[in-house]
Amino acid sequence: MAVMRCEQLRDMAPDVALGLLTGRERAAALAHLERCETCRTEVAALAGTADELLLAAPEATPPDGFAAGVLARLAAEEPVRDAPGAPAPIDGDRGARPSGRRRMVVAAVAAVVVLVVGGLAVALRSDGGAGTEVAATAVMRTGQGQVVGEATVSGDAPAAVEIDVPGWDAMVDRWGGASEAGYLLAVETSDGERTVKPAPGAGDDDGWSVTVDAPAGDVTTVSVLDDEGRVWCSGRFRAG
Amino acid sequence: MWDLSDEALFAGYAAGDDQAAAAFVRRLERKVYGLALAIVRDPADAHDVAQEAFVRAWRFAASFDERRGSVAAWLLGITRNVALDSVRGRGRRGDIVGDVPGEWPADVDDPSEVVGVRDDAAQVMAVMAGLPPEQRDALVAVTLLGLSTREVSERSAVPHGTVKTRVRLGLRKLRSEMEGQVRWP
Numbered sequence: 001m002a003v004m005r006c007e008q009l010r011d012m013a014p015d016v017a018l019g020l021l022t023g024r025e026r027a028a029a030l031a032h033l034e035r036c037e038t039c040r041t042e043v044a045a046l047a048g049t050a051d052e053l054l055l056a057a058p059e060a061t062p063p064d065g066f067a068a069g070v071l072a073r074l075a076a077e078e079p080v081r082d083a084p085g086a087p088a089p090i091d092g093d094r095g096a097r098p099s100g101r102r103r104m105v106v107a108a109v110a111a112v113v114v115l116v117v118g119g120l121a122v123a124l125r126s127d128g129g130a131g132t133e134v135a136a137t138a139v140m141r142t143g144q145g146q147v148v149g150e151a152t153v154s155g156d157a158p159a160a161v162e163i164d165v166p167g168w169d170a171m172v173d174r175w176g177g178a179s180e181a182g183y184l185l186a187v188e189t190s191d192g193e194r195t196v197k198p199a200p201g202a203g204d205d206d207g208w209s210v211t212v213d214a215p216a217g218d219v220t221t222v223s224v225l226d227d228e229g230r231v232w233c234s235g236r237f238r239a240g
Numbered sequence: 241m242w243d244l245s246d247e248a249l250f251a252g253y254a255a256g257d258d259q260a261a262a263a264f265v266r267r268l269e270r271k272v273y274g275l276a277l278a279i280v281r282d283p284a285d286a287h288d289v290a291q292e293a294f295v296r297a298w299r300f301a302a303s304f305d306e307r308r309g310s311v312a313a314w315l316l317g318i319t320r321n322v323a324l325d326s327v328r329g330r331g332r333r334g335d336i337v338g339d340v341p342g343e344w345p346a347d348v349d350d351p352s353e354v355v356g357v358r359d360d361a362a363q364v365m366a367v368m369a370g371l372p373p374e375q376r377d378a379l380v381a382v383t384l385l386g387l388s389t390r391e392v393s394e395r396s397a398v399p400h401g402t403v404k405t406r407v408r409l410g411l412r413k414l415r416s417e418m419e420g421q422v423r424w425p
Contacts, residue, residue: 018382053368062273074261
């Protein structure tokens with residue numbers, strides 16, 4: 001197979017970006033891209049432009065109930081995505097707290113509730129929950145589906161939600177730094193109530209703990225958001 | 241919820257946040273369904289294609305990388321692929337070849353007056369409207385309809401080399417213009 005030079009590749013970069021090459025030409029182009037970052041960048045930029053072109057496609061109103069139909073299909077798919085073979089929780093010991101790894105928040109402080117507002121308390125983790133049976137666990141995922149940790153819920157009114165995110169460093173690296181304004185913890189319960197409270201300041205060797213004035217079985221989801229409302233990771237509880 | 245960016249809503253959509261999912265679908269359903277309809281030309285098929293596109297976006301959310309483009313463009317790319325598969329599967333590819341949708345918004349005189357479009361889409365339309373028509377048509381046939389340059393050549397009776405040149409020039413010009421106008425993530 002002839003070796004393709006940068007000048008040749010750049011000449012046909014739009015064809016590569018649009019997937020128009022076939023056969024030997026395509027093979028030669030891909031071989032070149034494999035070893036040339038400059039040309040890879042050029043092709044990626046052109047491919048991005050071609051994708052953005054789709055934003056100018058005509059709009060049309062779908063039939064009534066379209067969104068509900070999509071959501072119903074997602075609900076039906078949920079068990080498939082979480083089935084064995086899907087990304088597993090980072091720590092297979094459900095209910096146990098990973099140790100010796102960096103987690104989202106700092107030091108364990110003995111049983112001090114920092115905030116108790118509107119039925120939701122946000123506390124630095126204490127040992128108070130130790131020994132309490134875990135009612136449900138949630139795999140914490142980023143918006144891209146990457147597993148970054150786990151949350152557990154236990155107890156009855158108040159229920160304690162504990163969040164461990166050992167993948168936090170990787171998230172911060174990927175998304176460009178932590179929010180200086182701090183983070184928010186959002187807990188939803190089955191009656192549709194959603195409570196959002198500031199999380200305790202970031203530290204280096206512990207997880208976040210939140211209590212909510214509801215039975216553990218009623219807690220459905222927990223999310224970590226930044227001050228702009230972006231969801232950094234979230235999880236849906238499943239009885240376990 | 242409606243103040244959140246597409247990417248923030250998509251994060252919630254992918255994570256199973258019901259409110260975010262509903263908001264995300266409602267925000268982009270007109271674009272997704274519109275593109276599907278432009279390609280498959282049948283409302284019932286377009287409905288199925290659009291739903292499948294949203295489901296695939298959810299299923300493969302982990303593959304979305306916002307450094308490479310907006311989530312809307314990514315979702316529309318999925319929609320195009322599902323729509324083209326649907327057309328090919330029904331043996332109707334010949335129906336669409338060389339038949340660029342007449343309602344392609346780049347044909348409007350003043351894209352800023354297009355009702356209901358968001359800023360980034362209006363900017364793309366404006367840049368598209370500035371391309372020479374033959375370059376724009378060739379580019380739309382390749383990017384929207386998924387045709388090869390040879391197919392465009394055969395259907396339009398324009399030499400293959402000329403079609404390739406038009407596509408290359410059109411895409412390069414589009415990129416050059418958009419770099420200064422579109423808000424890249």
